[in-house]
Amino acid sequence: MTFEWMKIPFALLTLFIVVNYGLLLTALMQKIAARVGGRYGIPIYQNYIDLLKNYALRSAITHGFMFYLGPVFRLTGGVGLLLFVPTIYGSAMFSNMSFAGDLILALYFIFFGSLGMALGAGESGHPYSAIGVSRGLSQVTMAELPLALAVFAIAVQYQTLSITEIVAAQQGGFLHWTLFTNPLAVIAAMLSFLGSMMRPPFDVVLAPQEIPIGPPTEYHSAYLALMQTNRVIFPIAKIVIFMNLFFGGASNWPVFFVKVFAIYMVSVLVGVVFPRFRVEQSIRWFMVWAVPIGIAAILIV
Amino acid sequence: MEAFVKPGEKNRLKERPERPVKQELQPRVVKTPDGQEITVEPLKDYYCEAPPRVHPPAYAKIVEDLFNWARAESLWILGFGTGCGAIEMRPLMTPRFDAYRYGIQWRPTPRQANLFVISGYLSVKTLKRAIRSYEQMQNPKYVVGLGSCTINGGMYWDSYNTIKRLDRYLPVDLYITGCMPRPEALLAGFLELKKIIKAGKGEGANRYAENFDWYKANQKQVIHDWDMPDYSW
Numbered sequence: 001m002t003f004e005w006m007k008i009p010f011a012l013l014t015l016f017i018v019v020n021y022g023l024l025l026t027a028l029m030q031k032i033a034a035r036v037g038g039r040y041g042i043p044i045y046q047n048y049i050d051l052l053k054n055y056a057l058r059s060a061i062t063h064g065f066m067f068y069l070g071p072v073f074r075l076t077g078g079v080g081l082l083l084f085v086p087t088i089y090g091s092a093m094f095s096n097m098s099f100a101g102d103l104i105l106a107l108y109f110i111f112f113g114s115l116g117m118a119l120g121a122g123e124s125g126h127p128y129s130a131i132g133v134s135r136g137l138s139q140v141t142m143a144e145l146p147l148a149l150a151v152f153a154i155a156v157q158y159q160t161l162s163i164t165e166i167v168a169a170q171q172g173g174f175l176h177w178t179l180f181t182n183p184l185a186v187i188a189a190m191l192s193f194l195g196s197m198m199r200p201p202f203d204v205v206l207a208p209q210e211i212p213i214g215p216p217t218e219y220h221s222a223y224l225a226l227m228q229t230n231r232v233i234f235p236i237a238k239i240v241i242f243m244n245l246f247f248g249g250a251s252n253w254p255v256f257f258v259k260v261f262a263i264y265m266v267s268v269l270v271g272v273v274f275p276r277f278r279v280e281q282s283i284r285w286f287m288v289w290a291v292p293i294g295i296a297a298i299l300i301v
Numbered sequence: 302m303e304a305f306v307k308p309g310e311k312n313r314l315k316e317r318p319e320r321p322v323k324q325e326l327q328p329r330v331v332k333t334p335d336g337q338e339i340t341v342e343p344l345k346d347y348y349c350e351a352p353p354r355v356h357p358p359a360y361a362k363i364v365e366d367l368f369n370w371a372r373a374e375s376l377w378i379l380g381f382g383t384g385c386g387a388i389e390m391r392p393l394m395t396p397r398f399d400a401y402r403y404g405i406q407w408r409p410t411p412r413q414a415n416l417f418v419i420s421g422y423l424s425v426k427t428l429k430r431a432i433r434s435y436e437q438m439q440n441p442k443y444v445v446g447l448g449s450c451t452i453n454g455g456m457y458w459d460s461y462n463t464i465k466r467l468d469r470y471l472p473v474d475l476y477i478t479g480c481m482p483r484p485e486a487l488l489a490g491f492l493e494l495k496k497i498i499k500a501g502k503g504e505g506a507n508r509y510a511e512n513f514d515w516y517k518a519n520q521k522q523v524i525h526d527w528d529m530p531d532y533s534w
């Protein structure tokens with residue numbers, strides 16, 4: 001396969017669209033959560049201002065080498081995830097750097113950011129960061145398990161590890177989506193999705209008001225801004241994978257926007273209704289509910 | 302500027318006997334799991350001793366104006382409640398007042414906050430924590446004094462254990478009067494603070510760095526067990 005240089009500007013364009021969409025989308029989600037609580041909520045453009053302000057802070061201190069790299073790793077995880085999966089199905093422009101075995105790489109990238117963050121936050125030396133990291137790693141590892149099972153189930157189902165081919169197999173009406181051809185895998189994956197979105201009931205990692213805000217407690221200024229950037233890219237990149245694997249992908253940008261919004265809404269709706277789980281509760285919850293469904297999904301394929 | 306000593310009064314700071322350093326802050330030798338011996342010196346290892354620097358506005362005016370606008374529209378308050386006034390901060394988060402509309406949020410850590418609201422009287426013990434929290438915030442940062450206690454001591458004027466004028470110890474950008482000010486007054490105050498920041502006058506952090514010695518002398522005058530380095534980022 002020859003590498004086409006033209007892909008780079010297109011990939012950057014994808015990134016640009018996703019960052020802006022993500023900034024607006026997360027603000028919208030916060031607004032929805034605020035409305036549920038009877039508040040008016042933040043202005044829709046608030047995320048842009050916060051980002052600009054954090055980049056504009058004049059001073060920044062460091063706690064060491066990994067402290068710098070933590071946010072960078074995290075952002076790499078988000079951007080990498082986005083760039084290696086086909087964003088828009090059937091479009092040469094926006095299929096990005098996808099290749100034959102990209103599904104495995106995507107799974108790896110989902111985890112990569114958390115590890116980088118763990119190292120960086122550990123270096124900051126703040127006890128709350130350490131608590132947050134230990135909680136985060138155990139919960140993310142646990143939430144990853146049903147997802148991995150679901151991914152294996154559909155890899156067996158479609159006999160491929162290429163996301164593009166999986167999307168291709170789901171074309172032709174929504175009854176071809178994995179959602180209907182293999183509902184168990186989708187349920188397991190969506191439960192795992194709830195666990196990895198850092199929203200209630202699985203937000204004990206950040207746990208605002210309890211361990212100030214967990215791993216990023218010591219991060220500020222431009223470091224924090226980098227992490228905020230990632231905070232808007234990463235969920236969308238993850239949703240893109242879910243959309244491609246389970247919900248038939250998107251063949252143009254409007255469909256993309258609508259589907260990402262709908263999938264994101266799942267976690268927000270669950271989040272505004274349920275209170276926070278403790279770590280051992282959430283791990284038990286994943287063991288009892290999500291993992292058996294994932295195993296069943298593999299067995300029936 | 303000189304340290305705050307009334308004319309004719311002796312500087313008690315100079316007479317005070319040295320206090321012994323607390324035990325947990327003394328240097329000690331620790332053995333690591335793999336058998337090495339390392340010296341831990343809490344006052345050196347856990348703090349930074351560099352004094353704060355002045356960070357002048359670095360960019361062209363138009364860029365600084367944009368940044369100041371962003372800083373004003375994104376006020377992150379440090380969730381640090383002192384005195385009775387803190388109880389009036391909570392309603393701001395609720396549906397009735399909903400300060401989030403104005404880009405005001407609460408952050409649980411001083412690293413990420415840029416607005417420190419001293420919400421009422423400050424006991425000397427709390428002042429020590431307030432100073433450390435303030436110094437951990439990043440430049441530019443703003444301080445709002447809430448209620449008459451921060452302005453002139455209020456009803457704690459002759460208390461043995463509270464400070465009277467906040468701006469002798471921290472650079473205050475804005476006072477909100479009242480005992481205690483209602484949430485509406487707070488909102489009005491925050492909108493006023495936005496005007497100050499947008500006009501480029503919210504340079505409290507730089508004032509603090511410039512007059513560092515004066516502030517430190519004042520702080521040390523009331524805090525008797527000063528068991529931390531002069532500057533703790």
Ligand code: SF4
Pocket residue numbers: 384385386420421422447448449450451455456457479480481482
């Ligand atoms: S000004 Fe009044 S309400 Fe505020 S801290 Fe002082 S006594 Fe309490």
